[in-house]
Amino acid sequence: MSVTEKFLRYVAVETTAGEEKSDAVSNPKILDLSELLLQELQAFHPSEISFNRYGILDAKFDGEGEKARVAFLAHMDTSPQASGKDVRVTRTVYEGKPIPLGNGLVLDAKEFPSLDHEVGHRILHTDGRTLLGGDDKAGIAIVLEAFEELRKEGAKTRPLEILFTTDEEIGADAGHISLENVDSTYGYTVDGGDARAVSVETFTAVGMKAEAKGKSIHPGYAKDRLVSAANLLIRFQNDLPEALRPEETEGREPFYHLCTIEGSEDHAKADYILRSFDENEMKSLVGLAKLTAHRINDHVGYEAITLQFRDEYHNMKEALEGHPEILKEMEEAYRLLSLPMVYYPVRGGTTGSQLSFRGLPCPNLGTGDYNCHGRFEYVDEDEMEAMVGVVKALMKA
Numbered sequence: 001m002s003v004t005e006k007f008l009r010y011v012a013v014e015t016t017a018g019e020e021k022s023d024a025v026s027n028p029k030i031l032d033l034s035e036l037l038l039q040e041l042q043a044f045h046p047s048e049i050s051f052n053r054y055g056i057l058d059a060k061f062d063g064e065g066e067k068a069r070v071a072f073l074a075h076m077d078t079s080p081q082a083s084g085k086d087v088r089v090t091r092t093v094y095e096g097k098p099i100p101l102g103n104g105l106v107l108d109a110k111e112f113p114s115l116d117h118e119v120g121h122r123i124l125h126t127d128g129r130t131l132l133g134g135d136d137k138a139g140i141a142i143v144l145e146a147f148e149e150l151r152k153e154g155a156k157t158r159p160l161e162i163l164f165t166t167d168e169e170i171g172a173d174a175g176h177i178s179l180e181n182v183d184s185t186y187g188y189t190v191d192g193g194d195a196r197a198v199s200v201e202t203f204t205a206v207g208m209k210a211e212a213k214g215k216s217i218h219p220g221y222a223k224d225r226l227v228s229a230a231n232l233l234i235r236f237q238n239d240l241p242e243a244l245r246p247e248e249t250e251g252r253e254p255f256y257h258l259c260t261i262e263g264s265e266d267h268a269k270a271d272y273i274l275r276s277f278d279e280n281e282m283k284s285l286v287g288l289a290k291l292t293a294h295r296i297n298d299h300v301g302y303e304a305i306t307l308q309f310r311d312e313y314h315n316m317k318e319a320l321e322g323h324p325e326i327l328k329e330m331e332e333a334y335r336l337l338s339l340p341m342v343y344y345p346v347r348g349g350t351t352g353s354q355l356s357f358r359g360l361p362c363p364n365l366g367t368g369d370y371n372c373h374g375r376f377e378y379v380d381e382d383e384m385e386a387m388v389g390v391v392k393a394l395m396k397a
């Protein structure tokens, strides 16, 4: 099987993640793909293989040479934002002209400028009814194809670990990996877009809950007495810098994002996410939010607004700083294949940003998948093949 044949086999299995994190895999259908991949991994005769209750597969392979054991990670589930049922794939050689997908959808470079560098490439896309599932079945296909090719070539491989996870799309996979069983010094998530982009930086993420307690009085007699909880939170939101909203920021700029807000005169609550690439800057964001709440509380004369913060994940950069060999090895792999490579900061988190913080540094590699999570998703087959080459180079002894 080629990498594309593998890919088509995996996208044929519906693996849409459920909406909620829970104590089991979010959608039992995902286990169908786990079982299929379990069989495929077993055919390579791993020295050890495990399958946990979330359907996460962890296969270890003995190797040769001095290099440390390295893990390759990809996820089986697809985004709940679009259907992944009965995916029908078409290949189009992109000639620079818009591609009609079907169902009234057109892939057009005017809207999706990433197509500009795909001219002459083979594009895999759907008929516009579903997402494609390249995120992250392209990653799974790349890892398995790379390993299979090395085996066929009789090449010497280093000690390896292949981890296929579930429920990445709802942020649950890193927590569901049995890290005590993971035996690698570091890893690579193969879960990015553009094949040229390597990510060694992600956001540092903090969640913030704001709650306001009001003093509710009949509005007819409210003069100088009513304190509306809803109004307090509206004021809190408006007092945070407008320039630090997601719609105003890009690149390495941080933000406060108001996700939900609800309430009445008596009680109101809001959920925020705070994002930054820098731990100190994150402390400033937290500090400014506290100060903003404090000022409002001072004004009304009681602890009207309370804030709660929770650590979500951290920029993987810090964890990677202790491992310069990882960057060297990646740069070497791209150079060997004469592929361009750019470091690309992810304005989000990856499985690797959680794992890096838990002791398994994990940069992210591209797969050739674009427009993920929706019906415009496509995979550049040429890029997917190029990434097989990169992963092979990283797997070699």
Ligand SMILES: [Zn+2]
Residues within 6 Å of the ligand: 075, 135, 136, 168, 191
């Ligand atoms: Zn993904």
